[in-house]
Amino acid sequence: MKTSLRLGALMLGTALLVSGCAATVSTEPATDQGPAAELRLGYFDNVTHAAALVGVQNGFFDDALGDTTLTTQTFNAGPAAVEALSAGAIDAAYIGPSPAVNTFVQSGGQSAVIVAGAASGGAALVVRDGIDSPADLAGTILATPQLGNTQDVALRSWLGDEGYETSTTGGGDVTVAPTDNAQTLTLFQSGKIDGAWLPEPWVSRLLLEADGHVLVNEASRWENGDFPTTVLLVRKAFLEEHPDTVQALLEGHVTAVDWLTENPAEAATVINAKLKADTGKALADDVLARALTEVKFNVDPLAATFPVSLAEAVKAGIGKDGDLDGLFNVALLNAVLAERTEEPVSAGGLGTE
Known part of the structure; x- marks a missing residue:
């Protein structure tokens, strides 16, 4: 059943x-x-x-x-x-x-x-037209699936490597906005956010349904991809x-x-x-x-x-x-x-x- x-x-x-x-977890075997x-x-x-x-x-x-x-x-x-x-x-x-x-x-x-x-x-940063390099991200709003999820950490870490400051409460050089994936697609299509670091199939949906392009494929950040x-x-x-x-x-x-x-x-x-x-x-x-x-x-x-x-x-x-x-x-x-x-x-x- x-x-x-x-x-x-x-x-x-x-x-x-x-x-x-953290939640209380018993240590008794x-x-x-x-x-x-x-x-x-x-x-x-x-x-x-x-x-x-x-x-x-x-x-x-x-x-x-x-x-x-x-x-x-x-x-x-x-x-x-x-x-x-x-x-x-x-x-x-x-x-x-x-x-x-x-x-x-x-x-x-x-x-x-x-x-x-x-x-x-199967994870990448997809952005709108006009953003062609990390230097173009100052003042932008980028989405991730949820605060602290794997793509959220990857985006914040990469932005830090590029010299940008972010905040878990909003603001910073680049605003990272944890957002439900379906809503992220809608917001990207309407121009209310500038991009998102997401897993598949949302990367492909932003590319094929919202005319985005990949700025960073996460595979490029790891040995052998x-x-x-x-x-x-x-x-x-x-x-x-x-x-x-x-x-x-x-x-x-x-x-x-x-x-x-x-x-x-x-x-x-x-x-x-x-x-x-x-x-x-x-x-x-x-x-x-x-x-x-x-x-x-x-x-x-x-x-x-x-x-x-x-x-x-x-x-x-x-x-x-x-x-x-x-x-x-x-x-x-x-x-x-x-x-x-x-x-x-x-x-x-x-x-x-």
């Missing part, structure tokens, strides 16, 4: 994110309680979360979970999903690196752990209490990622079917086709990049510095991969393999 709930942008987590407060009766999974209706979209739409999660009921919720950005995870409202989430790191550091490693990668690439956009994060207590259920989730996840890489011609159809079911509207064919060329689907979380993500968040005034030891637990993922004779992934010295 599967149920689906639509959850809009939750801004409750913003104050916690900026102030450095949990015990294995066997398979869970229900697994509550969060994801975004973005192409970068295609593993979740395909996993649900094609029934890969349901098949792997067996008698465990899958319940899903959709979010607009990572901080909102982390707020739900910290509150115990969901058990696992497809999410960007920055919110995952933030909740881990804020909780002293007790809130959640990354159990797999899901996607890399590889940077994680989406990982699979699980509540630490849920992992300890229901490891069999988490392994089943990972079986469905690996199946979804493998299916995406092996069936590119069918991927757009399945992704659009789920997007339409969730939002009431499918993406234009040209938008989805372009978006899929920008995203790589892989279960490797690219763990070595996470200290860099943390440093960028601290530099941008959004994240709190801390120890990332234990952020990853990819042992169950590697067990699934071994059964399929696929290569194991690394925790980068930051957890269990």
Whole structure:
């Protein structure tokens, strides 16, 4: 049995994110309680979360979970999903690196752990005509999905490198305005904002539906162009209490990622079917086709990049510095991969393999 709930942008987590407060998390070790009766999974209706979209739409999660009921919720950005995870409202989430790191550091490693990668690439700064270099950005307004989400951190960090000051409360040399992705498109089309740093498919929508152009592809900021956009994060207590259920989730996840890489011609159809079911509207064919060329689907979380993500968040005034030891637990993922004779992934010295 599967149920689906639509959850809009939750801004409750913003104050916690900026102030450095965190939800209270028990430090008492949990015990294995066997398979869970229900697994509550969060994801975004973005192409970068295609593993979740395909996993649900094609029934890969349901098949792997067996008698465990899958319940899903959709979010607009990572901080909102982390707020739900910290509150115990969901058990696992497809999410960007920055919110995952933030909740881990804020909780002293007790809130959640990354159990797999899901996607890399597929994020960029899109701007209007007349902005052709960083020097043209003074006094502009740029949007991101939510304060403290992965693209928000990337934009603020890049602007800092270019000599611009930003503020989490508005103002600065460049105004960064956290905004719901759909509203960002409307505001960009009407000329009320000058650009946005977004994940796919919103990059492609701003390009093809609003005549924007890419000023910065985030891939240009990383060695070999590889940077994680989406990982699979699980509540630490849920992992300890229901490891069999988490392994089943990972079986469905690996199946979804493998299916995406092996069936590119069918991927757009399945992704659009789920997007339409969730939002009431499918993406234009040209938008989805372009978006899929920008995203790589892989279960490797690219763990070595996470200290860099943390440093960028601290530099941008959004994240709190801390120890990332234990952020990853990819042992169950590697067990699934071994059964399929696929290569194991690394925790980068930051957890269990």
